[in-house]
Amino acid sequence: xxxxxxxxxxxxxxxxxxxxxxxxxxxxxxxxxxxxxxxxxxxxxxxxxxxxxxxxxxxxxxxxxxxxxxxxxxxxxxxxxxxxxxxxxxxxxxxxxxxxxxxxxxxxxxxxxxxxxxxxxxxxxxxxxxxxxxxxxxxxxxxxxxxxxxxxxxxxxxxxxxxxxxxxxxxxxxxxxxxxxxxxxxxxxxxxxxxxxxxxxxxxxxxxxxxxxxxxxxxxxxxxxxxxxxxxxxxxxxxxxxxxxxxxxxxxxxxxxxx
Numbered sequence: 001x002x003x004x005x006x007x008x009x010x011x012x013x014x015x016x017x018x019x020x021x022x023x024x025x026x027x028x029x030x031x032x033x034x035x036x037x038x039x040x041x042x043x044x045x046x047x048x049x050x051x052x053x054x055x056x057x058x059x060x061x062x063x064x065x066x067x068x069x070x071x072x073x074x075x076x077x078x079x080x081x082x083x084x085x086x087x088x089x090x091x092x093x094x095x096x097x098x099x100x101x102x103x104x105x106x107x108x109x110x111x112x113x114x115x116x117x118x119x120x121x122x123x124x125x126x127x128x129x130x131x132x133x134x135x136x137x138x139x140x141x142x143x144x145x146x147x148x149x150x151x152x153x154x155x156x157x158x159x160x161x162x163x164x165x166x167x168x169x170x171x172x173x174x175x176x177x178x179x180x181x182x183x184x185x186x187x188x189x190x191x192x193x194x195x196x197x198x199x200x201x202x203x204x205x206x207x208x209x210x211x212x213x214x215x216x217x218x219x220x221x222x223x224x225x226x227x228x229x230x231x232x233x234x235x236x237x238x239x240x241x242x243x244x245x246x247x248x249x250x251x252x253x254x255x256x257x258x259x
Contacts, residue, residue, distance in 0.1 A: 020048075021043050021056060021059065024043060033063065040060060040063065060148065064191070068193040069245070080105070080155065081105055083246070084102070084103045084104055084250060085153070085166070086251075086252055087251050087252070088101065092255075102136075102137040104134070108155060111155050112154045114152045115149065123140075126138050145171060147172075153165075169251065183223075184199070191242070198238075202234070205232065212229070228259060237255075
């Protein structure tokens with residue numbers, strides 16, 4: 001049914017000469033999802049109109065929905081056995097910003113995530129290490145939403161390098177959570193092939209937003225909090241997880257504020 005839906009959408013889309021998405025359509029109609037992922041990534045730089053960009057985002061959504069992105073042809077190197085990329089919107093009283101977080105296991109020394117304009121979203125980020133070679137690299141606050149498109153992820157570790165082209169969704173003006181009361185306002189579109197979205201509760205230090213308490217909650221569970229422990233901020237995040245091959249992709253809407 002998904003392929004018929006894509007074909008109907010394609011017939012209804014505006015027609016233009018030299019269609020840069022023809023390779024994506026051909027791969028979808030032939031049931032070759034890995035080839036469709038490759039064609040989707042390769043077509044981004046050739047898009048020249050808003051109609052083409054809308055069609056590209058629709059194709060990305062269709063591919064992501066079918067197998068939750070696990071069929072994308074992306075394999076991690078042996079020296080980086082697991083990797084998660086998080087795209088987050090954080091809302092606070094009178095403020096909204098965006099962040100990118102890269103986490104996983106391996107001897108990571110440096111990472112870059114470049115958008116189509118060559119801007120490194122991880123520049124100036126804080127790299128933290130834990131036991132067992134686990135790491136977490138969090139970007140500085142980004143004032144602009146994260147646009148849909150193809151991003152280049154480059155990783156370096158002890159003389160070894162790896163890079164991949166990632167087709168990523170837009171993260172902008174998410175309204176999954178309400179601020180007052182702090183609760184779920186709406187859920188993202190269901191994807192049967194993906195894990196159900198979940199909630200993450202945390203208490204943060206007000207000076208550096210570091211975690212002092214954290215819990216995962218399934219949707220519908222009560223948001224119970226521990227007793228007050230000084231001047232802390234509370235945060236609730238709604239998390240939607242999918243994949244790009246072996247890479248885990250998380251889109252997060254987070255609400256934070258004083259207790």
